[in-house]
Amino acid sequence: MTIEQVRRWRRSWAVLAIVVVATVACGGGTAGGGQSPTPVSGGLAQGLIAYVVDQGVGVLDPSTGKSTIIAPMPAGAAFRVAGPVWGPAPGVSHPVIYFTIHDDRPAESRNTAGVVPYDWLFRVDPFTGVIDPIAASEDFQSEGPIGLVANSHYVALTFGCCATYEVDALDVTQPAGPLKVLSRPPAQAAFFTEGAAPGNSGLIAVREFGTGGWYWLNADAGVLNPFPLSLGPDDGPIAITPDGSTVAVALADHGAVIEPINVALPVASPSTSAPTSAPAAGSPATSPSAPAAPRHVNSSLPHPDGLAWSPDAKQLAIAVNGELEIYKASGADGAAPTNRYLTGANVAGVSWSAPILDETATSIKAGPGPQSMVDGLLAATMLPSAADTPEARPITKVYLWQFDSTRVSPISSITDATATVLAKYPPLAAGVVFHHWAPSGTWALLGGCYRYRVVITGSIPPTPSTVGLSGSTLCSSPVASPSASPSPKPT
Numbered sequence: 001m002t003i004e005q006v007r008r009w010r011r012s013w014a015v016l017a018i019v020v021v022a023t024v025a026c027g028g029g030t031a032g033g034g035q036s037p038t039p040v041s042g043g044l045a046q047g048l049i050a051y052v053v054d055q056g057v058g059v060l061d062p063s064t065g066k067s068t069i070i071a072p073m074p075a076g077a078a079f080r081v082a083g084p085v086w087g088p089a090p091g092v093s094h095p096v097i098y099f100t101i102h103d104d105r106p107a108e109s110r111n112t113a114g115v116v117p118y119d120w121l122f123r124v125d126p127f128t129g130v131i132d133p134i135a136a137s138e139d140f141q142s143e144g145p146i147g148l149v150a151n152s153h154y155v156a157l158t159f160g161c162c163a164t165y166e167v168d169a170l171d172v173t174q175p176a177g178p179l180k181v182l183s184r185p186p187a188q189a190a191f192f193t194e195g196a197a198p199g200n201s202g203l204i205a206v207r208e209f210g211t212g213g214w215y216w217l218n219a220d221a222g223v224l225n226p227f228p229l230s231l232g233p234d235d236g237p238i239a240i241t242p243d244g245s246t247v248a249v250a251l252a253d254h255g256a257v258i259e260p261i262n263v264a265l266p267v268a269s270p271s272t273s274a275p276t277s278a279p280a281a282g283s284p285a286t287s288p289s290a291p292a293a294p295r296h297v298n299s300s301l302p303h304p305d306g307l308a309w310s311p312d313a314k315q316l317a318i319a320v321n322g323e324l325e326i327y328k329a330s331g332a333d334g335a336a337p338t339n340r341y342l343t344g345a346n347v348a349g350v351s352w353s354a355p356i357l358d359e360t361a362t363s364i365k366a367g368p369g370p371q372s373m374v375d376g377l378l379a380a381t382m383l384p385s386a387a388d389t390p391e392a393r394p395i396t397k398v399y400l401w402q403f404d405s406t407r408v409s410p411i412s413s414i415t416d417a418t419a420t421v422l423a424k425y426p427p428l429a430a431g432v433v434f435h436h437w438a439p440s441g442t443w444a445l446l447g448g449c450y451r452y453r454v455v456i457t458g459s460i461p462p463t464p465s466t467v468g469l470s471g472s473t474l475c476s477s478p479v480a481s482p483s484a485s486p487s488p489k490p491t
Contacts, residue, residue: 038093043357047311048126048364050084050097051324052349053342056369057084057099059126060324060341061361062310062352067342071099071124071131072369079370080104080143082157085150086353087172089123094356098123098134098155098172099349102144103374108434110390115378116436119144119159121170121179121443122370127359129367133447133469134170135179136377138438147193147237150351153200154219156182158193159442165190165209168443169219176448182217191217195238195247197263207236218265228262239307239316242354246329248297248307248316255301256318258329259294296333298325308352319350373470377445380467381436384456388435392459398437400430405451405474412474416462417455430454449475 049060057071073079083099101120108114119142121134142161149156156169166184171177182204183191190209197203202220205227207213212233216225231238234252240261241247247261297316306319309329315338318325324347325337382388387396399417403409411425429440437456439445445452451468466472 039357040360042360042362043355044353044359044361045355045357047353047355049308049317049324050086050126050351050353051319051342051347052081052084052099053345053347055345057081057097057124059097059364061364062315062326062339064361065339065341066361068126068364068366070097070126070129070364070366071122072366073101074369074371078103078105079374081348082145083148083349083351085148085155085351087123087150087155088152089125089172090175092125093358094125094127095353096123096125097351098148098150098170100145100148100157101370101374102139102142104143107140108436110434113435116140116381116433116438118374118377120370120374121145121155121157124367127363127365129365131367131370131373133370133373134176135443135447136445136469137441137443138433140433148349149193149196149204149237151196151198151201153202154196154204156193156196156204156217156219158191160190163190163209165192166442167191167193167204167206167217169204176446176450178446179443180219181442182219182222191215192236193217194236195240198240198242198244201244201263203263203265205236205238207231207233225265229259237307239309241309241313242311243313246309246313248309249294250304250307252303254296254299255320256297256304256307256316257294258297258316260292297327297331298335298337299333305348306350308350310352311354317350317352319347322346324350376471377467377469378436380465380472381438383432383435383437384460384463386460387432387456387458387463393432393434395459396432396456397458398430398432399455399457400428400437400439401425401453402428402446403451403453404449405468405476406449407476411453412451412466414453414455415464417457445469 046062051058056069056073058067058069060067079101081101084097086095087098089096103115103117106114107117117139119137119139122131124131145157145159147158154169155172158165159168160166164185167182168179169182170179191206194207195205202218203216206215206217214227214231216227218225235249237250239248244263248256248258250256301320304318304320308317314329316327316329323343324341326339327337401411403411447469451466453466456463
């Protein structure tokens with residue numbers, strides 16, 4: 001894979017509402033995709049277009065062309081953003097936006113100050129401005145997650161670097177919990193996430209790192225299935241219409257093509273696991289008897305950075321040339337876009353929601369963005385000054401425990417990593433990273449009502465503290481305010 005190819009990838013009801021949010025946010029609970037929407041006058045029948053530009057994550061109302069930044073990013077390209085994608089959230093009647101960031105500020109070293117670069121998965125509600133951290137992972141090796149894709153069941157992404165790319169997925173129908181590893185080298189092949197079948201499907205379209213072969217990676221069953229189209233090793237990403245009948249494919253050059261697709265689960269026997277070299281492609285469950293030939297969408301365009309269908313599949317939004325262009329799906333090759341938006345804003349990603357009938361454009365609210373949470377975690381994970389010396393760091397030990405703060409947990413009061421404590425409560429892997437400490441596992445820090453108890457010892461007397469992605473206050477605390485983010489089930 002060329003550097004250029006990698007770069008392409010990297011570019012009344014008030015009381016009831018409080019009760020519902022409090023129940024979801026701090027009471028654990030069962031699976032659920034959200035409340036049933038109640039249509040309102042002036043609802044967003046055409047949905048909203050989410051996008052990423054240098055200034056942050058925003059939404060655009062296709063009926064008026066008005067755009068709003070709802071999750072601002074710091075200046076100077078401090079954060080590398082992937083996404084956005086729309087998906088459900090428990091306890092919310094409308095779709096919300098998921099995106100990732102990588103802290104791209106100068107990293108600290110043994111002798112210099114800086115940041116510990118983390119990757120973060122966030123979601124933001126465009127009608128409240130509330131931003132919730134889903135998970136975070138220390139990452140010195142890569143430039144952050146790529147290929148963020150979603151449907152009404154999963155948000156999936158590619159994480160890592162080079163031959164070690166892994167595919168992780170979040171079940172967005174569940175309360176907060178760990179991301180699921182779908183494929184991780186060397187036990188499985190390295191894949192790029194390229195798209196997702198619509199609806200509640202578990203099928204994630206992936207392209208193998210080494211061969212460029214395309215497959216369905218089945219998030220429900222944890223297996224590979226054949227992909228129904230023969231796409232090129234440099235094609236992608238893709239976008240599939242809400243009814244699952246048509247796909248738009250970003251070409252390595254010359255814009256995009258539109259062609260039929262069958263997203264039914266293939267009949268061919270799946271592999272039990274993704275092998276180190278992907279299997280030969282099988283046949284899809286059924287194929288159209290006379291499939292239509294692929295149709296180009298403005299073949300004069302370069303490689304698109306993102307594609308998204310309108311809810312009625314009559315329009316295709318393309319993030320290309322740093323702007324957002326809207327094309328008629330039935331238009332001839334070379335036809336001019338019907339609309340251009342955000343010209344010069346460096347648009348790097350696009351996603352088009354389903355109709356949102358219970359909200360209006362006047363309800364869109366900007367939030368504070370993710371920087372305060374990113375900086376808060378860095379402050380909370382800084383080593384005590386006595387442990388942050390050349391002599392002390394090699395002998396400093398970090399003990400880390402996770403607990404559900406929706407109820408009283410004995411872990412929350414641990415003050416020392418004694419043999420008895422370690423035997424009863426095995427800690428997570430964690431260690432010293434220059435002037436901070438960090439967990440060692442991928443996506444080891446989770447949001448919602450998860451909190452983490454840490455004890456720093458070895459070079460200094462045992463020093464305990466409590467941290468969380470959104471702060472250290474426990475959800476069981478009387479002063480804690482319910483968050484829009486769901487809670488894990490108590491364990």
